[in-house]
Amino acid sequence: MRILIESVKKGLNVAAQSLMSISEYVRNIGKINERLRDLLADVVSDMKSNMTFLAPLLAGIVVGLSSMITGILGRLKILADLGGDSAVTGLGNLGTITRLFDITAMVPPYFMQLSIGIYIVEIIFILSGALVVIDSGEDRLRRTHDFARNLMRGSFLYLVMALISIISLFLLASVALRGITG
Numbered sequence: 001m002r003i004l005i006e007s008v009k010k011g012l013n014v015a016a017q018s019l020m021s022i023s024e025y026v027r028n029i030g031k032i033n034e035r036l037r038d039l040l041a042d043v044v045s046d047m048k049s050n051m052t053f054l055a056p057l058l059a060g061i062v063v064g065l066s067s068m069i070t071g072i073l074g075r076l077k078i079l080a081d082l083g084g085d086s087a088v089t090g091l092g093n094l095g096t097i098t099r100l101f102d103i104t105a106m107v108p109p110y111f112m113q114l115s116i117g118i119y120i121v122e123i124i125f126i127l128s129g130a131l132v133v134i135d136s137g138e139d140r141l142r143r144t145h146d147f148a149r150n151l152m153r154g155s156f157l158y159l160v161m162a163l164i165s166i167i168s169l170f171l172l173a174s175v176a177l178r179g180i181t182g
Contacts, residue, residue, distance in 0.1 A: 044134060051127040052150055056158035059116045064165025067109040068173045075177050077103045113162065117155075124154045 128147040132139055 040134060044131060047127050047131055051124050051131075052153045053157065055123050056120055056154045057161050059120050060158050060161025060163075061165050063109070063113050063116055063162045064169045066107075066112045067166045068169035070103075070106055070109050071170060072173050072177065073101050073103050073106065075173075109166075117158065120154055120158050121151065124150050 125147060128150050129143055132143040132146055136142055
C-alpha cells in the first residue's frame with residue numbers, strides 16, 4: 001500500500017508502472033506455489049502409500065515370518081526332546097540346532113505383534129500429521145480426521161496381512177516339518 005501511495009505522489013505513470021510490477025510479482029508467486037505443489041505431489045503420494053499400504057503390508061508379513069520361525073524352532077525343540085540327540089534326515093543332529101536357537105530366550109510372537117502394531121500406529125500418526133501440515137497448514141481438525149481414517153485403513157490391512165501370513169506360513173511350516181519327521 002505504501003508503494004502505491006508513494007508512486008501516486010510521483011505521478012500516474014509511476015503509479016501505473018508500480019501496479020504492473022506488483023501484479024507481475026503476485027502472478028509469479030502463484031506460479032511458484034503451483035510449481036512447489038507439483039514437486040511435493042510425488043513425495044506426498046509416496047508418504048500416503050507408505051502409511052496406508054506398504055508399512056502395514058510388510059509389517060504383517062514380518063509378524064507372520066516371526067511366528068513361523070518361532071513355531072518351527074518350538075517343534076524342533078519338541079522333536080529333539082523326544083528323540084534325544086538322534087540325527088534326523090537332512091538336518092543332522094537336532095540337539096545342535098536347538099542349542100543354537102534357545103526357544104526359551106526368544107521373543108514370543110505376540111510380543112512381536114504388539115511392538116510392530118505400536119510401530120504402525122506411530123508411523124501413521126507421524127505421517128498423517130506431516131501430510132496435513134504440507135497440504136493445509138496447522139489444522140487440528142483435519143489432522144485428527146486424517147489420523148483416524150488412516151489408522152483404520154492401516155490397522156485393517158495390517159491385521160488382515162498378519163492373519164493371512166501367520167496362517168499360510170504356519171501351514172507351510174507344518175508341511176515342511178512333516179516331511180522332515182517322516
